[in-house]
Amino acid sequence: MKTVHRMPLVAAAVAVLALAGCSSGGGNAATTGGATASGAAGASTPAGTPVTLTFQSLSDQPATIAATKKVVDSWNAANPDIQVQVVQASWDSINDKLTTQFAGGTAPDIIHDDAASIVSFASDGYLADLTGQMSQAKKDDIGKGLLASVTVDGKVIAYPTEVQSYMVFANKTLLDQAGVMIPTGDSMTWDQFRQIAKATTKNGVAGVGWGLKSPVATFMTLGLGSGGTYFDGTGTSATIHVGDGEMALPKLVHQMAYDDKSILPVTLTQSGSEALAAFYGGKVAMTVQGSYLAASMSKDAPAGFDWVVLPPLAGPDGAAQAADPQTLSVSADSKHVAQAVKFLEYFTSTDNLEAVNEADALIPATTSAQQAMAAKLGSQNGWDQILKSGKDFQSAPFLFVDKYAQWKSTVATPAFQKYLANQIDDAGLANALTSGWKQLG
Amino acid sequence: MLVLPSVLLIVVLSVAPLLAGLALAFTDARLVHTPHYSFVGVENFTKLAANSMFWASFRIGMVWAVSVTLLQLVAAMGLALLLNADLRLRGLARVLALIPWAMPPVVVSIMWRMIYSPNAGPLNALLGSIGLPNDINWLGSFTTALPAVIAVGVWVGMPQTTVTLLAGLQQVPPDTYEAAAIDGAGAWRRFTAVTVPSLRPIITSITSLNFIWNFNSFSLVYVLTEGGPGGQTMLPMLFTYIEAFQNRNIGYAAAMGVVLVVVVVALLGLYLWSQLRAEDKP
Numbered sequence: 001m002k003t004v005h006r007m008p009l010v011a012a013a014v015a016v017l018a019l020a021g022c023s024s025g026g027g028n029a030a031t032t033g034g035a036t037a038s039g040a041a042g043a044s045t046p047a048g049t050p051v052t053l054t055f056q057s058l059s060d061q062p063a064t065i066a067a068t069k070k071v072v073d074s075w076n077a078a079n080p081d082i083q084v085q086v087v088q089a090s091w092d093s094i095n096d097k098l099t100t101q102f103a104g105g106t107a108p109d110i111i112h113d114d115a116a117s118i119v120s121f122a123s124d125g126y127l128a129d130l131t132g133q134m135s136q137a138k139k140d141d142i143g144k145g146l147l148a149s150v151t152v153d154g155k156v157i158a159y160p161t162e163v164q165s166y167m168v169f170a171n172k173t174l175l176d177q178a179g180v181m182i183p184t185g186d187s188m189t190w191d192q193f194r195q196i197a198k199a200t201t202k203n204g205v206a207g208v209g210w211g212l213k214s215p216v217a218t219f220m221t222l223g224l225g226s227g228g229t230y231f232d233g234t235g236t237s238a239t240i241h242v243g244d245g246e247m248a249l250p251k252l253v254h255q256m257a258y259d260d261k262s263i264l265p266v267t268l269t270q271s272g273s274e275a276l277a278a279f280y281g282g283k284v285a286m287t288v289q290g291s292y293l294a295a296s297m298s299k300d301a302p303a304g305f306d307w308v309v310l311p312p313l314a315g316p317d318g319a320a321q322a323a324d325p326q327t328l329s330v331s332a333d334s335k336h337v338a339q340a341v342k343f344l345e346y347f348t349s350t351d352n353l354e355a356v357n358e359a360d361a362l363i364p365a366t367t368s369a370q371q372a373m374a375a376k377l378g379s380q381n382g383w384d385q386i387l388k389s390g391k392d393f394q395s396a397p398f399l400f401v402d403k404y405a406q407w408k409s410t411v412a413t414p415a416f417q418k419y420l421a422n423q424i425d426d427a428g429l430a431n432a433l434t435s436g437w438k439q440l441g
Numbered sequence: 442m443l444v445l446p447s448v449l450l451i452v453v454l455s456v457a458p459l460l461a462g463l464a465l466a467f468t469d470a471r472l473v474h475t476p477h478y479s480f481v482g483v484e485n486f487t488k489l490a491a492n493s494m495f496w497a498s499f500r501i502g503m504v505w506a507v508s509v510t511l512l513q514l515v516a517a518m519g520l521a522l523l524l525n526a527d528l529r530l531r532g533l534a535r536v537l538a539l540i541p542w543a544m545p546p547v548v549v550s551i552m553w554r555m556i557y558s559p560n561a562g563p564l565n566a567l568l569g570s571i572g573l574p575n576d577i578n579w580l581g582s583f584t585t586a587l588p589a590v591i592a593v594g595v596w597v598g599m600p601q602t603t604v605t606l607l608a609g610l611q612q613v614p615p616d617t618y619e620a621a622a623i624d625g626a627g628a629w630r631r632f633t634a635v636t637v638p639s640l641r642p643i644i645t646s647i648t649s650l651n652f653i654w655n656f657n658s659f660s661l662v663y664v665l666t667e668g669g670p671g672g673q674t675m676l677p678m679l680f681t682y683i684e685a686f687q688n689r690n691i692g693y694a695a696a697m698g699v700v701l702v703v704v705v706v707a708l709l710g711l712y713l714w715s716q717l718r719a720e721d722k723p
Contacts, residue, residue: 096686103472124689125474213581213669266559269581269670277560332474406688410494410680414672421583421670439492 051336052083053343056108058091058326061295063359071352075343082339084110095405102126102331109334110343115149115160116217116324119399122157123235128330129155133341138348141366148395149323153235158327159344160365162357164290165321165389166222167382168193168310169297174200174285186388187314190225190252197262200285207262209284210253211275215416216408218288220398221322223249225315234400240407240437242430248315250419250429258422268420280305288313291386295361298381309382312389321389322396325365363390403440411436466699470692472685478692485696494672495680495697499704501587502677506656509594510648513655516595517602522636524603525610535607542600550664553593554580580666586673590665594655602647609643610636645716649709656705677701 055072059065065088072084087108089097095117101107102121111118111127121127134156139147142160150158168188175182178200183192197207212218220230227245231238257263264284267275272289279287280302294309301307312319328347330340346352353369358377363386364370370390377383398404415432418424424432466485468478489495524535541549556564557579569575579589613636621631637644659678662668668675668683681701685694 099472099686099689102474120689124471266576266578266581269578270559274560281560406690409683409687414669414675417669418583418671423583423671436494439494 050081053340054087054108055084055110056087056089058089058112067356067359075346107331109340111329114326115399118327119152120405122152126332127157128332128337131156141368145323145393145395146365149399158329159348160325162326162362164362167291168286168288170286170308170310172306172308187319188311189314198260201262206264206284209264209267209275209278209287211270211272212268213271216412224320224322227317229397231397231401236402238401240434242433292361294381309385319392320394323393462695465692465695468692472689472691485693489696498675498677498680508591509655510651512595513598513602517599520603521606539600541597546660547664549597550661590674605647609640613639
């Protein structure tokens, strides 16, 4: 801000214009880069000339960073001609970063992101088409639902690697004290979850801490449990519908928060990790979190803290969750697409993918790695429950809606936040979501 | 001849991007791999006129910029008067007052996010220790989010306003105060009859500069709340940024930028015009 303060008056007033001006210049530069890149890729690098690939990794848990490094190191040792260099980045504002990297022509060769975000970059032409390069064996191993989530206009644009499911973590001591039976079985219905939350809400403890500061992904993913698909059609012709199926989950959360008072209110405005503090502090009996938290929980939970993972949540339509896998893609501007694909095939081989997912407490995107993981880990740290949730992944309609990201940030996030803060009612939410969509034009 | 290098610099660094941005506002430009821009006339502006979310953010931006600017002026004036008084350790106090200025906005935001933290924040702990409610969700609740962000905005912008006013105060000849005191003017009368009139040009310039900076401020709120909860702190700059770099509609975002510049320039023009008229008629 200090630089802005020092700017001459006029320059400060037009800062935003200058910004826009710069980016348009960047856009043109990227185009030129693209043309040369495709030419170079056609010529291909002569054998024996070592190439270096940059790999922008977003893994943020220490164990995953180590697991990723191990895979990369073993690759580098075996392939002196194709050296991979890891560039560490963060999930925070990664899409803003990728936007500027792409526009400025400085995107890494190998790009780590997730399907919901990468699909729009693919439709804008930033990613290499991997359809003909990914091996058939890999395609079979990945499975139809996940492969569909990284296929845009008939082109495969990424290797799915790790899939997150939303799980309910419970403080076993508090559940026992409230006389609640720990549910078993293949799934736990929303009603069961609500009852447990009610039963554990007493003596200054709330049933659930639910970090819903960024609520859209949660509602999109778990909403499939009540048939909440939100969108019809794909691309630019998609339309939105918000009916009973879509409203069921937001309504459930709202009822729990305001009728049952079984959700600690402050957590509704916090991120998942901030809400975790209340869980560790014994202020809430359960918390809904991405499965990856199991990895840090096994290390970071306070001594003597007895936690369990409850069975996957199931709505009236079952335990389906939207598959929004983490992805590894190759930049369209990369000069070494073929070499990058070779590395990705190696990175996603059964043992490597198992190791990375184990470190992250996520579900591997390939069937073979899931099996390897089940065989290796059994039921420790809630792994059996987490892997169970992986059986019901569905490709989700929202991934293929061109304006989804825009709707999410400008319309859906504030609308859901208002609804969760009891500022608008059911009809108000449905109306905000649909009329906001129409305003995007 | 001598003026040419500086003109060249201004043209390359200021005028050219401004014109490029202006031109962009009349196209359907998107940040894509192989861009095809086409001229769409005023379509972006007609679309914007109907965009209720943009105007809602505009209203929040006005509340933010006006209240931060006014509160900054009042608080900085008090601080400047104190620092101008002949007190012990004045030099040290002057240095301390500059500290917020020395901190990058992102650091300021992270620090204040910790202070406001509803779970373990020092602010709630302090309120609790004197028997007040200690569970206020400062940045997460709809009623407190905007005031809490405004307080940070005032805090971070106070030093330069203070320093500017302090410099102005030191230019006021001491005899005018003595003369006023001999005429029987009390402290408040001396402030309204001597200090404020002598500082008027400085107050005018610092408030108009502050207004521009505050209206265009971005990083502070981006880190503090990202415009949440429910869009309560969605400043127009933040809205424009999201349109440009998350939604990648740079043509549309440039149109937003043009509207913002036009409105800010118009408001400032009006303000400066009224202030200059007031100065002409003492």
